[in-house]
Amino acid sequence: MKEFKIAGHAILPGEFKEIDINIARLPSHTIIDTPIYVSRGLEEGPILALIAGMHGDEINGMEIVRRILDGGLHQPKRGTVICMPIINMYGFLNYSRDVPDGKDINRSFPGSRNGSLASRVAYHLMHDVIPFIDYGIDFHTGGAMRANYPQVRALLTDEKNIELAQAFHAPFTLNSPFRPNSLRKEASRRGKNIIVYEGGESLRFDQNAIKEGIAGTLRLMKHLNMIDEAPLPDVENKIIWSTTWIRAKNAGLFQTNVYCGQLVQKDEWVGTITDPFGEFKEKVMTPVTGYVVGLNNIPVINAGDALMHIGMDNMCRLENFGEQ
Incomplete structure (x- = not known):
């Protein structure tokens, strides 16, 4: 077999190795390593690379990779x-999406020494x-108090991406x-x-999202002929070609009538915005037929805040826009 090296370390056939990549250190002189x-x-x-924790508060991805390691998968x-x-x-360490200087690692590539x-x-x-991988899965969650239903995101004009996502x-x-x-x-x-x-939201375990993440990873590994067995999917994979956000027209308290993953119909009543003093009540209607792929869970909202992320497959697009 060919020699395989990563981060300057040789990995032999059948070998398992932990490697620490030194990134920097804290003002206290504490060394910060990234273990792989x-x-x-x-x-x-x-x-295949399984990458999690790009944003430090997105713990569902960390738990997916941890369980894969813990289970010998x-x-x-x-x-x-x-x-x-x-x-x-x-x-x-700081329950934060970003690093201490306020920058987002996932908007900082390719980076600089x-x-x-x-x-x-x-x-x-x-x-x-x-440079040493062929494929990767980058695990993320929704933002603070905003849940994403389990989903893969990929550029579907690329045939290999379509293959990986379907697997x-x-x-x-x-x-x-x-x-x-x-x-x-x-x-x-x-x-x-x-x-x-x-899958899921920041700083909160979502067991369904974790389960789907592990099962999907194993299915992809089986597709790549890395393993021989993987769980069968429980649900149909729906291809979402376009999405739209429902945003709050007014500030107030938001309560939803629907759940993440649900199919909603155009002009359906999907939630209510009230104020804390009982002075107004406003129904939130969906402008399109589609699936709730993301949902805001925080009650206190401002005008313009995202309430729901609605995704449309081909059938939904046909219903919304006709045969255009």
Whole structure:
């Protein structure tokens, strides 16, 4: 078998190794390392990276990778699995999405050795890990108090991305263009295919999202011929080609009538905005037929706040817009 090295460390066939990548240190002189766990099968195969904790408060992805490690599911028969449970150790320690300088690592790629802290983390990832992989799953969640129903996001104009997303088989697959300076975009420029899995909300475990994330990862590994068995999907995979947000017209207290993942019909009453003093009550109606792929869970809202993310597959688009 070919020699395999990552971050300067050689990994032998059948070997499992923990590698610490030094990023920086705190003002207290405490060293901050990013641990990665590499498990190589006894036979040749693809190299798959499981990346979580890009945003330090998105713990569902961390738990998915942790359970994969804890259950021995990271050990392939063929190929190599690289597990990175926490990319943003700073954010994790501070319950924060960003690093201490306020920057978002996932808007800092390809990074710089001498740049901002976020840029330095991105640089190490792009130089120590990404060049050595074939494929990757980048695990994320919704923002604070905003839940995402289990979904894969990928650029569906790329045939390999479609293949990976269909193999993962989340309840929803969203067509998602690249965002500037994101890991997914910069990895693609280097010929690497990375799909994003989103599920749940920040700082809160979502057991369904965790379960779907683990099962989807195993299905993808089976598709890549890294393992021989994987769970069968429980639901149909719906391809979401376009989305729209329902936003609050007024500030107040929001209560929803629907749940994440639900199909809602055009002009359906999906929630209510009231004020704390009983002076007004406003019904929130959906402008389109589609699926609730994201839902705001915080009651206190301001005018313009996102309340629901509605996704439309081909059947929904046909119903909304006709045969255009």
